[in-house]
Amino acid sequence: MGCVLLTGIAGFIGSHLGESLVREGLSIRGVDAFTDTYAPRQKRENIATLSRSVMVELVTGDLARDDLRGLLDGVDAVVHLAGEPGVPASWGRAFPTYVERNVIATQRLLEAATAAGVNRFVYASSSSVYGPDDRPLVESMVPRPLSPYGASKLAAEVLVGAYAQQRGLSTVSLRYFSVFGPRQRPDMAPYRFIEALLDRRPLPVYGDGRQARDFTFVADVVAATSAALTASVPTGSVLNVARGEPVEVRDLIAILAEELDVEPRIEHRPPRAGEIPRTEGCAEAARNLLRWEPVTDLRAGLRRQVEWQLRRRLDAETLLPGAAVDALSYAAVPAPHAGAPGQPAAVEVVRVGGDEPLRGLR
Numbered sequence: 001m002g003c004v005l006l007t008g009i010a011g012f013i014g015s016h017l018g019e020s021l022v023r024e025g026l027s028i029r030g031v032d033a034f035t036d037t038y039a040p041r042q043k044r045e046n047i048a049t050l051s052r053s054v055m056v057e058l059v060t061g062d063l064a065r066d067d068l069r070g071l072l073d074g075v076d077a078v079v080h081l082a083g084e085p086g087v088p089a090s091w092g093r094a095f096p097t098y099v100e101r102n103v104i105a106t107q108r109l110l111e112a113a114t115a116a117g118v119n120r121f122v123y124a125s126s127s128s129v130y131g132p133d134d135r136p137l138v139e140s141m142v143p144r145p146l147s148p149y150g151a152s153k154l155a156a157e158v159l160v161g162a163y164a165q166q167r168g169l170s171t172v173s174l175r176y177f178s179v180f181g182p183r184q185r186p187d188m189a190p191y192r193f194i195e196a197l198l199d200r201r202p203l204p205v206y207g208d209g210r211q212a213r214d215f216t217f218v219a220d221v222v223a224a225t226s227a228a229l230t231a232s233v234p235t236g237s238v239l240n241v242a243r244g245e246p247v248e249v250r251d252l253i254a255i256l257a258e259e260l261d262v263e264p265r266i267e268h269r270p271p272r273a274g275e276i277p278r279t280e281g282c283a284e285a286a287r288n289l290l291r292w293e294p295v296t297d298l299r300a301g302l303r304r305q306v307e308w309q310l311r312r313r314l315d316a317e318t319l320l321p322g323a324a325v326d327a328l329s330y331a332a333v334p335a336p337h338a339g340a341p342g343q344p345a346a347v348e349v350v351r352v353g354g355d356e357p358l359r360g361l362r
């Protein structure tokens with residue numbers, strides 16, 4: 001395969017996928033808008049390694065607004081991960097951002113990919129398209145999203161299907177289930193719980209803590225996505241990417257507390273609108289069509305994430321002039337925060353505006 005266009009390359013999943021594709025010997029063009037949904041500094045950290053690779057061309061730009069001419073030149077396949085994540089934040093006035101970054105951006109990219117005649121378009125969909133079913137979720141179920149976020153992801157998934165059926169684009173939509181691991185977004189539950197445990201703060205739990213998520217380790221999600229680039233699948237396929245072993249939030253907390261040897265203090269808060277009570281994905285179709293198998297169990301993956309969060313704290317601390325760091329008392333190290341002296345930006349972020357075609361930075 002020639003060049004892969006990877007959108008959302010600086011994000012949690014995108015940066016891992018980029019590194020994996022480079023390891024496979026592929027050249028990639030990565031595009032990201034470095035949105036401020038969470039600290040752009042974290043995104044620059046995510047791509048520190050990628051930005052040094054000769055196999056990677058980085059482009060800063062907004063898929064919903066910028067002229068996409070040229071972005072797909074020489075591209076064989078697209079993986080579209082760019083989007084606005086997060087269920088609770090999607091209610092109310094934020095919704096136009098979800099429409100813009102999840103729906104408009106996808107439609108514009110689909111047009112560009114169809115015009116360029118790419119061989120495969122892989123779209124990152126979500127388990128949030130499902131309704132409140134108390135059974136293993138299978139792709140044939142009628143989607144009934146409970147949140148504006150889920151609705152926007154489903155709208156984009158439907159568009160991907162339309163381009164497959166009517167415009168001859170070879171597409172695969174992957175419904176990711178609660179991805180976790182190093183570089184996880186700071187709004188996600190495991191990240192928040194680890195930070196709270198390290199700070200000896202109470203852990204905010206929405207509802208009774210019995211809601212269950214089918215947490216899937218990021219390297220397994222990357223492997224499924226990578227396989228979807230070349231697998232022989234019916235066009236327009238929609239596949240769950242899940243471990244199929246849901247865990248209740250209170251059990252997740254118990255594992256993290258054990259790993260960190262900290263007694264958790266749970267602070268119950270009212271349930272948040274839009275959250276699915278239980279997600280359990282059936283990934284039989286992905287197993288068969290992608291020849292994919294998730295290999296990382298929950299505890300092993302959480303340990304990797306804990307190590308990453310500890311290392312970030314340590315790095316932030318060592319970069320502060322005169323800071324005394326006791327490597328053995330990680331829990332006492334304060335969290336890195338925006339504006340603290342940090343690592344220099346790995347790439348310079350330049351906003352490409354208006355009608356300007358997207359430009360590479362290097």
Ligand code: NAD
Pocket residue numbers: 007008009010011012013014031032033034035037043061062063064065080081082083084085100101105124125126127153175176177178179180185
């Ligand atoms: P992320 O926020 O870390 O990464 C998304 C990236 O897209 C960000 O770096 C952001 O700057 C970029 N972006 C947003 N809008 C853009 C635009 N208009 N143009 C260019 N770049 C833009 O999120 P993530 O957790 O890595 O998720 C990646 C994808 O997977 C998203 O589409 C998300 O909906 C989907 N997904 C994630 C999960 C999960 O558990 N993390 C679960 C289901 C689906």
